[in-house]
Amino acid sequence: MLTLEEVRVLGNIANTTWGRSSTTKVPTMSLKCEIIGDSALKVSYVTLVTFASDRAMSQQMPALENDAVQVTGKYLAEIKKEFKAEIGHALKAKVKNTVPSVEIVSLQPHISPKRTAYYRHVTFVELG
Structure with a gap:
């Protein structure tokens, strides 16, 4: 469990909603971090993708994941680096679970097999 001060610092580092840019410099990708209690993080990665067909969708999934x-690993490493600089000791973080998903947002099978979708990858991290 983290102390109140550690939670405050972690919250300031992970905050992307007030006073900071809310998305990365890539216009088709977003990373958000949510503190769950005082012992976990939820990191949500979302990107917009286009698939040429159903087959292309299944073939591209491993690369998307x-x-x-x-990207999530680099983001967590940056959070750990900033946390250590601010607090003076390392943040212990262990990935517990990941949940990938695809949401088709544009589909017109009678015109084209092309599909536009949101690819989401949610990572749950245990803090120690």
Whole structure:
């Protein structure tokens, strides 16, 4: 469990809603971090993708998941680095669960097999 001061510092680092840019510099991708209680983080990665067909969708899923894991890992490393600089000791964080999902937002099978979708990858991290 984190102390109140550690939660405050972590909240300031993870805050992307007030006084800071709310998205990364990539216009088709977003990372959000939510503190759950005093012992967990929920990191949500969302990107907009286009699939040429159902088959292309199934073929691209491993690459999308790999990208999400890499981006989330870099984001968590940056949070740990800032936390250590602010508090003076390392933040212990262990990935407990990941939940990938796809939401089709544009589909017109009678015109084109192309699909536009949101790819979401939610990572739950246990803090110690």
